[in-house]
Amino acid sequence: MPLFRKFTAIVFLALLAGSAAQADNDVQGELTIVHPWSRATAPSQKAGGVFLKIQNAGDQPDRLIAIESEMADVASLHTTIRDGDVMKMRPVKEGIIVPAKGEAELAPGGQHIMLIGLRERLVKQTTFPLTLIFERAGRVEIVASVEAAGARAPSGAVGDHGQHGAAAGPAK
Template sequence: MTIRRWLLAAAIATFALPAFAHDYKVGSLEIGNPWTRATPPSAQSGGGFLTITNKGTAPDRLVAVRSTASNKAEIHEMRMDGNVMRMRELEKGLEIPPGATVELKPGSYHLMFMELKAPFAKDAKIPATLVFEKAGSVDVELSVAAMGAASPAPKH
C-alpha cells in the first residue's frame, strides 16, 4: 500500500468515528458528551445528561428515550414550584430550537431511567436510543461517572 493510500484510509477512518467517541450526530442534531452517575446497589432509577445542538434551520423535538439498562425511560424536567423542587415527565418531549443548544443536566432537563436492571457502575457505558421527531433515532452510550458527580469525567 502506498503512503498516499494509507494516509487516505487513515483520514477516512478518523472522520468516520464520532469525535472523542462521546459525540453523536443525527440529521442536523449533534449530541455531546452523554453521561450518567453511578447508582447504589438498591437504586431503582438513574438520570442521564447530555447536550443537543440543532445546527439546522427548523426546530426538532426529543420525543422518546429507550435503554436496555432499564425497563422504562422518560424525558424529565426538574424545576422549582415555590419552595418545592418538582420533577415531571415532559409528555410532549423536549423542543430543540434551530441554532440552539439544549443542555440536559442535573437539576434541570434530564433523561430518567426507571426500574434499572442493574446498578450503573462507575466507568461503565449505558446504552440508550434517543428518538427525535424529525431527525429520527440515534444510539448513544452514556459514560458512568462517580456517584454524586456534578459533571462527567474529563474526556481522554
C-alpha cells in the same frame, strides 16, 4: 525546537482523538449529542438520570420525543421544577425542543432522562447504550458514560476538547 513542536502536535492530536472518542458524540444529520453521562447507582437503587446536550446545526427545530434503553423498564423525559424551596420532578410529556441553530441541555437540576426500574447497576467508569428518538431526525443511538454518584458534570467537560470536536462533528 522542531522536535518539541512535533511532540506538541502529536499530544494535541492524541488528546483530540481521545476526547472525541470519550465524548461519544453521535451525529445524525444536523444533530450532535454532546457528552451523554449518568451517575453511578447502588445495587438497590432503581432509578438513574441521564444528562446530555443536543446541538442542532440545521435550519429546522427538532424535538426529542422518546428514549429507549435496555438498562431500565422505563426511560422517560423528566424535569425538575423548583417551587420555592420544594423540588418537584415531573414528566415532560410534550418532549424537549431543540431550536434551529441552537441547543437543548439536559443537566442536573433541570431536564433529564430518567431511567426507571434499572435492570442493572450503573457502575462508575463504564458506559451503556441508549436510543434518543427525535421527531425529525428519528432514532439516534448514543453511548452514555457513568460518572461518580455525586458528579455535577461529566468528567473532562470543563475546558474540554471534546466539545470542540463535537462542534466540528457535523462537518464530517
